[in-house]
Amino acid sequence: MQKFSVKIPVKSYVKKYFCAIYGEKIEIDRSTVFGDVILTKLTNEPIKQFKKNSVEQNLHKFNDELAFYMTEDYFYRYDFQSITDQQRYSIVRFLENTITEDLFQLVLIGRIFNVDTNTVVNSFAIKYGINDDLDINIDSLTRKFRRYNLNSSFKNFFLAQMSAPDAGLKISANSYKKKDFVNPFIKSRDRLPGLFDNL
Numbered sequence: 001m002q003k004f005s006v007k008i009p010v011k012s013y014v015k016k017y018f019c020a021i022y023g024e025k026i027e028i029d030r031s032t033v034f035g036d037v038i039l040t041k042l043t044n045e046p047i048k049q050f051k052k053n054s055v056e057q058n059l060h061k062f063n064d065e066l067a068f069y070m071t072e073d074y075f076y077r078y079d080f081q082s083i084t085d086q087q088r089y090s091i092v093r094f095l096e097n098t099i100t101e102d103l104f105q106l107v108l109i110g111r112i113f114n115v116d117t118n119t120v121v122n123s124f125a126i127k128y129g130i131n132d133d134l135d136i137n138i139d140s141l142t143r144k145f146r147r148y149n150l151n152s153s154f155k156n157f158f159l160a161q162m163s164a165p166d167a168g169l170k171i172s173a174n175s176y177k178k179k180d181f182v183n184p185f186i187k188s189r190d191r192l193p194g195l196f197d198n199l
Contacts, residue, residue, distance in 0.1 A: 003027065004075035006042060008088050009062040013128075013135040014095050018066060020128045027069045038068055038091060043078050046090040055089045066095070103145055118142060 003025075018026060028035035075081070103124055110120035121142045125132070132138045 002072060003069040004072055004080070005067040005069045006075075006080050006083065007065045007067045008091050008095075009059050010064055010066045010092055010095060011062055011136060012064040013130045014092075014099065015064045015066045016130055016135060017099050017128045018095065025069055026067065029070065029074070037094065039070075039074070039078075041091050041094060042068075042080055042083055042087060044087075045084065046086055049086060050089055052085075055085050058092070059085055059088060062092075100145065103141065107145055117145065121145065 022034075028038050030036050030039060070080070103121065106124060107117050107120050110117070122138060124130075125138055125141065130136060130138075130141075
């Protein structure tokens with residue numbers, strides 16, 4: 001079956017990250033959360049409009065593009081051949097925020113195991129093939145994490161889970177299993193294996 005694509009300009013590290021997770025040809029439909037979010041953003045204008053000049057400047061300076069493939073029915077039924085720059089930029093923001101949130105969770109987990117932020121960020125970059133300077137400065141990823149303010153309700157939930165005596169997370173130097181411990185806090189189990197191999 002022939003697939004149709006919508007191409008979104010992105011920074012190269014964004015493309016590498018999502019292609020590492022979903023493959024070089026990212027097919028989307030309503031059966032996954034990720035696909036549903038992308039299709040929804042392609043179908044609707046953002047609730048809050050971004051400044052036109054800012055959108056145009058950002059989209060033109062991106063050095064790569066990410067293609068989303070879909071059925072012919074989706075492509076023509078929702079008129080995806082004529083999406084706006086506002087929609088493209090809304091998707092870019094979603095993709096970059098997704099990476100930031102995943103990195104934030106991994107840094108929190110690293111802290112639990114006494115792994116410093118810079119080490120986790122560097123390991124994150126290695127896992128997804130992100131090259132320093134060519135794709136994004138690794139220090140920029142670290143600063144991006146530090147600027148990111150996690151939702152307070154999630155912070156409280158996370159801390160409550162860690163401190164609850166019956167939470168089932170019994171961790172000791174000799175008994176914990178990283179995979180079993182981390183999985184509840186990671187959206188995709190495929191994102192974690194190998195991440196801490198470089199530590």
